[in-house]
Amino acid sequence: MTTPVGLLDVLFQFAFYYPITMSFLWMIGGLYYFFRRERGTPLRDDPPRMKAYPMASLLVPCHNEEANVAETIAALDAQAYPDFEIIAINDGSSDGTGAALDDLARQYPRLRVLHLASNQGKANALRMGTLAARSEYLVCVDGDALLDEYATHWMMWHLTSGPRVGAVTGNPRVRNRSTLLGRLQVGEFSSIIGMIKRAQRVYGRLFTVSGVICAFRRTALHSVGYWSDDMVTEDIDISWRLQIAHWDIRYEPNAMCFILMPETLRGLWNQRLRWAKGGVEVALRHGTDLFNWRRRRMWGVLAEYSLSVAWAYVMLFIMVLWLLGKFVDLPQDLTVNTLLPRWHGMVLGVVCLLQFAISLLIDRRYEPRIGRNFYWMVWYPAAYWMLALFTTVIALPTTLLQRRNRRAVWTSPDRGLR
């Protein structure tokens, strides 16, 4: 018995050529972005002058951030920008976050504090912060992140540079680098996330802003109905809705924000599963809206995402066939002899490492000694691709089966070793 048109051949070709093609696109996009928009431009501590310096409202949603919120607020208060207020939203914390924020309000005149009587989720915390804001420009930072002192200036420069700039996403940098998982994520944020954002900007549309550091024009948010409170990842959702409504989203690598990431396998798994579910939710909710000629510029984003999900399932199918072949006699065309990568695996590995090398070269501009993390990246192709594969495979059915319209509330994540 033979399968039509060598099914396994087609799947193997897809499993190989999809990541290679994406890697080529990301490398080319990253390099193009660097040569067009970064090389030779002012450094992070020398942001461009602006015609005017309108007030900025810095929104900080906090849930159980007692241990982190003091340094977060201190970093925000130290922004090198002429006119801003800080609005911390204590979203029904059960620890001492509320009292800590009240104390900080006595210390920092720019700080305003909103206490939500119960946990309402990040989207609703941001919505209340927006309602309280005195500015048209909102810089949203997570309650455990440290914003670089020039970041507000860089993002405000973008927001004021054109009337249809709806959002600017910053450059998250991993702060905790003690363990192998921490160091891997340093390289990941540099080479995967930073490079993808550059390449997507070259294409013209972003898959998502970074929820941990992003600035918005309030009118843009208003036009799309603000953040949805029933989405697992409100940042992916708002990115799609803004771009569907023809608002431009910029990426500013100089707007750095130092963040805490999980350093345990369980914490990492939970975080990535949440991200994967968020992607599925957004694609399911907005995917069909995109089949409209006026929204054609989002087709590339949808295609990239859909292919990544398809790739995860193809890889799973190949693994299942290999496992089945251990117990059952399969037709010749469906026999997978080994999962060990050979020449094709070598090519994938080399291309992946080349991508890391290029991204770290680009990223040296923002962190001079970033190259030392290249040593640890050898784990990335195997371990992280597997993580992405399995979280995607699990996220799709669980998202399809979950109860709809349920409000997404906070669960405190693993924040690594301090």
Place this chain on the structure above:
Amino acid sequence: MNAQVLIYSPQNQSNVQRGLYGTLTLLAWAVYFYLVLPVITLLLWWFGLRGSYVQLWLPEAGFDRTLAFTLPVLAIVCALVLIGWAEINRARFQNRERRSQIDDAAPQEIADALGASHPFAERLRTARVATLSLDDQAGLSDISVSSELSTQAPMPKPVPALT
């Protein structure tokens, strides 16, 4: 010698002239390479590269030889498509705003959209420390403003811009 005395302004030539000279020079290098090819062959043989060829390239080596063709072609196609697209957009839209400006949303409109009554929204905008209650639709149903911290020092005035 001071580098400033050197004159290097290739951009003062026309693009055609620059492209032509560049292409002709590349062709000259190709001819030059053809002339020294026997020497290169000798060196490759000397350093055992023929062994690598046998191990990697001949059919019994098991290497997918089509990759040597498909991967460079794939990389070139990706580059042409992405950079071409970016340059087309750059040419069409750089320094040109296609879409009209939208007026800033008014505070009342924002309050309506976020489920807050106008008086509550106004109190919230002026509050320093406040406790908020939300209803089932996540609208603002109650606000209690702290009297202690509202008497603290006012917001600092804007500082001069960076110099």
